[in-house]
Amino acid sequence: MYPSLRHFEKGISKCKQWMGGDQKPAGMGSHTEDTLKKLEAALKSFHQSKAVFVNLSICTDFNILKIHSMNHYTASIYLFGSADGFNTEVPECLHIDLAKWAYRASNRQDYVIQMTTWLQCQDYHLPP
Incomplete structure (x- = not known):
C-alpha cells in the first residue's frame, strides 16, 4: 500500500546518524493547509475514540503531557510556522x-x- 514507507522494527534510537535518504521516507518536509487539516481531523478522531482504552482498563486516564501538547500543534504552526526537520x-x-x-x-x-x-x-x- 505504501511502497516507500520505512519500518524501523527496533525504533529509531538505534540509528547513530540520519542520512538524507533515511530521513525523507520517515517524515514530511513541511506542513500545508491540507496536512494541518488532516492533523486536526486525526486529533479529533483520537479524542473521540480514546475512551475505549479507559473502558477496557488498558489505562486509567490520558493525563499525558505529549497528548495534551498535540492540542496546540496546529495553532502553534499557524502562529510560528512549521518546525521543519524537528523531532523530539x-x-x-x-x-x-x-x-x-x-x-x-x-x-x-x-x-x-x-x-x-x-x-x-x-x-x-x-x-x-
Whole structure:
C-alpha cells in the first residue's frame, strides 16, 4: 500500500546518524493547509475514540503531557510556522536523564517537590 514507507522494527534510537535518504521516507518536509487539516481531523478522531482504552482498563486516564501538547500543534504552526526537520528524540532523552538524576537525588518521599527543587538548583552546561 505504501511502497516507500520505512519500518524501523527496533525504533529509531538505534540509528547513530540520519542520512538524507533515511530521513525523507520517515517524515514530511513541511506542513500545508491540507496536512494541518488532516492533523486536526486525526486529533479529533483520537479524542473521540480514546475512551475505549479507559473502558477496557488498558489505562486509567490520558493525563499525558505529549497528548495534551498535540492540542496546540496546529495553532502553534499557524502562529510560528512549521518546525521543519524537528523531532523530539534528543529532548526526550535529555528529559529522561534529568528525571532519573532528579529522582535519584530525592529520598523517594514527596519526590515531585524534591525533584523540582533539585532541577532548579542545577547549573546545566549542555552542549550546543
